[in-house]
Amino acid sequence: MKTYSTENCQNILQTLTREVICELVGAGIEGSTTNYSVAHIKILPGGLTPKHFHPVVEETYCVIKGRSLLTLNGEEAEVGPGEVIQIAPPQHHKMVNPFQKDLEMLVICVPAWTLDCTVSLEEWRDGQLVSLESES
Numbered sequence: 001m002k003t004y005s006t007e008n009c010q011n012i013l014q015t016l017t018r019e020v021i022c023e024l025v026g027a028g029i030e031g032s033t034t035n036y037s038v039a040h041i042k043i044l045p046g047g048l049t050p051k052h053f054h055p056v057v058e059e060t061y062c063v064i065k066g067r068s069l070l071t072l073n074g075e076e077a078e079v080g081p082g083e084v085i086q087i088a089p090p091q092h093h094k095m096v097n098p099f100q101k102d103l104e105m106l107v108i109c110v111p112a113w114t115l116d117c118t119v120s121l122e123e124w125r126d127g128q129l130v131s132l133e134s135e136s
Contacts, residue, residue: 002031006040016124018047018097026112037112042104043068043097050122050129051094057109057117059087061095066103069096092121 009022010029019041023029026037043049043066051071061070067080071094072087079085087093097103107113122129 004029004032004038009040017050017129018044019049020044023113026109027114034112035110037109039107039109039113040104041107042102043095044102045097045100047097048129049093049095050120050124051092051131052118052120052122053090053092054087054109054113054117055090055119057111057113058089059093059113060108061085061087062106062108064104064106066097066101067099068103069098070094071096090119094122 004024006022006024009024011023013019013021015021022040024038024040025032026039027034028037041049061079061084063079063081063083063085065081067078070077070079070085072085073091073093095103121133122131124130
């Protein structure tokens with residue numbers, strides 16, 4: 001039996017926007033599946049997931065710990081433990097953690113998430129968040 005754990009994560013990414021992403025199952029994991037992916041994501045206090053969307057991938061956020069502000073197609077809501085948020089393509093979304101504790105969530109993507117399935121609408125440049133929407 002193959003099990004996957006945040007303790008021995010094979011594919012981990014720490015971003016400039018204070019996210020720690022551990023892909024547990026998916027296209028980036030040897031011997032795993034490309035049908036779907038599961039990632040454990042931690043957004044540290046003051047951190048965020050910049051605004052983006054996925055043309056094809058459907059995401060489901062399952063909040064485990066902490067609180068965050070989620071903006072989904074321009075509508076903002078505070079989300080916390082036990083809440084599940086479904087994000088259909090191509091909904092624009094962004095997550096910000098203005099709180100004092102880490103936000104932890106599992107993110108499930110169908111089909112499996114890959115780097116090329118994300119269209120960024122914001123990025124971190126020279127210590128600040130910059131909108132890319134005006135550049136397109």
